[in-house]
Amino acid sequence: MNLYEVIDWRRQVVPDEVDTLYLVHAADRRAAVDFVRNHASTINPSSIPSSLLAHRVHEIGKDLSSSALAELEILRGPFFQIAYNRGWRAWNRITEDDDGADEWREEAG
Numbered sequence: 001m002n003l004y005e006v007i008d009w010r011r012q013v014v015p016d017e018v019d020t021l022y023l024v025h026a027a028d029r030r031a032a033v034d035f036v037r038n039h040a041s042t043i044n045p046s047s048i049p050s051s052l053l054a055h056r057v058h059e060i061g062k063d064l065s066s067s068a069l070a071e072l073e074i075l076r077g078p079f080f081q082i083a084y085n086r087g088w089r090a091w092n093r094i095t096e097d098d099d100g101a102d103e104w105r106e107e108a109g
Contacts, residue, residue: 002028003075004023005024005057005088006032008054019080022076023075025075032057033054055093060088089106091104091105
């Protein structure tokens with residue numbers, strides 16, 4: 001299992017807002033994003049506009065802790081701060097409008 005930082009860039013939607021971040025334990029990036037979307041909000045996931053979905057994901061690395069479980073979970077969050085990439089592998093969600101598009105592009109490192 002890996003550790004991912006799933007980020008909602010609120011400041012793209014509301015100027016001067018901070019980002020919303022979740023630290024997620026998941027097998028892959030897609031699972032981390034889907035888990036946050038389906039479990040971090042009390043709002044029905046199908047009614048969340050794409051502008052409020054995760055915009056970016058950082059792959060922090062393997063979970064090497066002795067207590068690591070083989071299950072999906074949000075370890076920490078939400079955190080409300082500006083997200084910074086500390087040299088991690090990263091993906092940005094590509095969305096043209098609120099049609100629910102869920103395409104991602106890996107950031108060139």
